[in-house]
Amino acid sequence: MKILGLALVTAFLIARTNGLGSAATVAIISSSGTVCGILAGGERRSIQCTRVQQPAFSVLPDSSFNSLSGGRNFFCGLSSGRRGFFCWNAGDPSSTILSAKRVYNGSVALAELSLGDDQICAFEENTNRIRFWRGDGTFPSTIAGDFRSLTSGRGFSCAIGSDDLVQCWGGRAAVIQTAFRNTPMTSIVAGDSHVCGITDSGFLVCEGSNNAGQLNVPSAEPFQISDIALGTNHSCALKQPNGTVLCWGGGGDAGRSYFPANGTTFISIVAGGDLTCGLTVSNFTVLCWKASNNKTFITALSLPKILPGICVPDESSCKCGVFPGSESFCPASGVICKSCISPSPSPPLSSPSPSSPSPSPTTAQTLPPASKTSKSWIAFAVVGSVGTLAGTISILYCIWTCVCRRRKVHNSIQLTIAGGGIDNFTPAAVSSSITIPNKDFIPTSVSKSGLFRSQVSRMMERQSFKEHAKEFLFFELATATENFSLEFKIGAGSFGTVYRGILDDGREVAIKRREPNPRVNNKFLEEESAFQSELAFLSRLHHKHLVGFVGYCDEGEERLLVYEYMKNGALYKHLHSYGGAAEAVKMNSWKMRIKVLLDASRGIDYLHNYAVPPIIHRDIKSSNILLDSDWVAKVSDFGLSLMGPSAEGGHLAVQVAGTVGYLDPEYYALQHLTTKSDVYGFGVVMLEVLTGRRAIFREEGESDLVSVVDYAVPAIAAGQLDSVLDPRLAPPAGQEGEAIELVAYTAMHCVNLEGKGRPAMADVVMNLESALSLFELSQRGSQSSDSLSFASMDQL
Structure with missing residues (x-):
């Protein structure tokens, strides 16, 4: 054990401590190098995350949080009311869609949330009893006593008891607890497999693994400590009175300490894995560096300004006074406590906007001298x-x-108001001035453009659709539908009317017929374009979640397409008060609804990632998701589809086409079409499934139309999903509730106004698979709703 004497200016030293799993306003997820922080300012103290040299991204739900704690593959946030907390899987170093799971939502307030390798623990606020949510079964559920300074490492959690001695729990508890023996402690913090803390005599001590020199506390002249942060195999502390960071360990010359950000003053520091980050005094931004006593590179993260400390109810909670200006960061009478030994911030402090970009640190304030840069x-x-x-x-x-170019964009769509029976409407976010046609889709004005001819010709070079589809005589299809009798009419598509038909061999099929009307030239050309598009695409697409293509008829003025018959019709009719009692019962199941969404998402994922070249559907909506006799969902209607851009991440510059209410706002505004446009449409479908509302609807007794996006997203972001769920279904509970929350958060990401903020369809598929697996786990009764399964967390 190495000991370093400290010069104390107070009789009782309280140091903030941050390691693998201690509570703070910044957290590091060690396996992925993800850094998350609680934003300063704004109505909500929401969370944003980032990684070194990557842009920041938001985390849902968009609620206010009190503190964060990071673990190996996940992190958790304690809500502002401290009566619940969420956890997010952040182990994938490339994902910006972090799946949330509500772990606790109870009547008892919590404090000092702490995460380890696979365990979560927290104090019950009024009793100081420790409560555990654990994954490996070696931790108790609760521990009674008067504890403080709760911290967690790999396979253990520790706290200081009323006798000032360290007590630990978990598989590695005995080793750590024995190392501290009878040493009275004021505060402790855990790294991966070592623990450091301040004794009640004012010494800094470290115990546990020393494989990289992380216990070799520098033998320098006495200094004061206001914060400690431990990573996997390194240790850091804030040196006072100048607030600079001193680190040791990390391999290499294990006996040598180093100043990784000399000249920069920090409020607090946090560590995880081989990464350490500090919150700067000058502007509340985050600087990070990797553990190395040879050469250190400092990086400014793209996070906005971060809350400078954890908000507490009032000044009585602060032993050493209030952080200057903290009232502007905390609600009501809440304040941030000042560290008993802490650097002084540069006054005056104002409440920054959470959306403000992080200013680059200046050499004078946050960088080492120029010779060392x-x-x-x-x-x-x-x-x-x-x-x-x-x-x-x-x-x-x-x-x-x-x-x-606004006039040009609007004119290309030519939206006009028509009658009252409107099922679909564009979200308010698209445009506040547009009016809506009483049409099923918005046609393009150049149906036989060079773009379409180019797409078809490229496709024909690869294969002839006649080799993959049967060509029917018009007489055969007229006979199959009793001369297109109204009794056989079952709907309409992007270019014509759909009929049920029975072929000579007894097969039941769906036949889509373009109604010839050469006098309406523009409509005729649009339908001709849709026919050629569907014929070209369907002849080469084969997937169990795409409607099967049987054949076509191209005879004179007649254009017909023949598909497999989907007995149970469109998802739209089941969601919006259509169909018989048996159908209603079938779809009045959350599990069934998620299964339908998963089927459809797999079909779209095939179009985007497995079709060569990739295909953008352009008209994803609930009426284009059909259900066969076994209730398997399949995507239909490729009349507006286009081949995707050849370059990854590219876009097509095309005039707008799609269905009002499902139309991607970015595509509408800029005429830039990407696969993320389909993701937006599917996000609207997901919200339809969750709420039971149409894409555009009118509240009972109200005259204004409302989009399901505007209706549902604010409630989901505020953590009030229950208020918008379809009341015709029983409220989901336990793991089923977690599954529905996962679907809701995924849908919210899908309808982000910017395409870059939306997930890829592959990520949507993965989340829906996780949601469905939670339903299956719930039905097997494998887990209570008040515990956390880290196996399911990893799946999220």
Whole structure:
């Protein structure tokens, strides 16, 4: 054991401590290097996350949080009311869609949420009893006593008891507890397999594994400590009175300490894995570095300004006074406590906007002297300057596109108001001025454009659709439908009317017929385009979640397409008060609804990621998701589909086409079509399934139309999903409730106004698979709703 004497200016030293799993306003997920923080300012203290040299992204639900704690593959956030907490799986270093799981929602307030390798623990606020949610079965459910300074590491959790001695629980508890023996402690913090803390005599001590020198506390002159942070095999502390960071361990020359960000003053520090991050005094931004006593590279994260400390109810909770200006960051009478030994922030403090970009740290405030500045930091500054210039150009372009070209965009769609029976309507977010046609879809005005001819010709070069589909005589299809009798009519598609038919061999099929009307030239051309598009695409697409293609008829003015018959019709009719009693019962099951969504998502995922070249459907909606006799969902109607861009991440510059209410706002505004446009439409379908509301609907007794996006998203973001769920179904509970929450958060991401903020369909499929598996687990009764299964967390 190495001991370092401390010069104390107070009789009782309280140091903030941050390690693998201690509560703070910044958390690091060690396996992926993800860094998350609670934003300062704004109505909600919401969470954003990022990774080194990557843009920041938001985390749902968009609620206010009190504190965060990071574990190996996940992190958790304690809500502002401290009567519940969510956890997010963040082990994938490339994902920006973090799946949330509500772990606790009870009447007892919690404090000091702490995460380890696979366990969660917290104090019950009024009793100081410790409560555990664990994954490996070696932790008790609760521990009675008067504890403080709760912390967790790999396979153990520790706290200081009323006798000032360290007590630990879990598989590695005995080793750590024995190492501290009879040493009275003031505070402790755990790393991966070592623990450091302040004794009640004012010494800094470290115990546990020393494989990389992480216990070798520097033998320098005495200094004061206001914060401690431990990673996998390194240790760091805030040196006072200047608030700079001193670290040791991490391999290499294990006996040598180092100052990774000399010249920068921090409020607090946090560590996880080989990463350490500090919250700067100057502007509440986050700087990070990797553990190394040879050469350290400092990186500024893209997070906005972060809350400088955990909000407590009032000043009586603060032993050493209130952090200057903290009232502006906390609701009502809440405040942030000042560390008993802490650097002084630069006054005055104001409540920053959570959406404000993080200012780049200046050399004078946050960087080491110029002679020690790394080449990587210079490169970062250069790239940042170029990015700023590019961003300015992009903003000017968007203004020109959305404002100067507004008339052109609106004219290309030619929206006009028609009668009252409107089932679909564009969300208010798309445009506040548009009016709505009483039509099923918005046609393009150039149906036989060079773009379409090019797409078809490229497709014909690869294969002839006649080799893959049967060509029917018009007489055969007329006979199959009793001369297209109204009794056989079952709906309408993007280019014609759909009839049920029975072929000579007894097969039941669906036949889509373009109604010939050469006098309406534009409509005729649009339907001809839709026919050719469907014929070209369907002849080469074969997937169990795409409606099967049987054949076609191209005879004179007649254009007909023949599909497999989908006995149970469209998802739309089952959601919106159509069909018989048996159908209603079948779809009045949350599990069945999620299964239908999963089927459809797999079909769209096939179009985007497995079809060569990829295909953008352009008209994803609940009326184009059909159900066969076994209730298997399949995507239909490819009349508006286009081949996707050849370059990954690219877009097609095409005029707008799609269905009002499902139309991607970004595509509508900029005429930039991507696969994310289909993701938006499917997000609307998901919200329909959750709420039972049409894409555009009118509240009973109200005159204004409302989009399901505007109706549902604010409630989901506020953690009030129950208020918008379809009342015709029983409220989901336990794991079923967690599954529905996962679907809701995924849908919210899908309808993000910006395509880059939406998940890929592959991610949507994965989340829906996880949601369905939670229903199956619930039916097997494998787990109570008040515990956390980290197996299911990993699946999320």
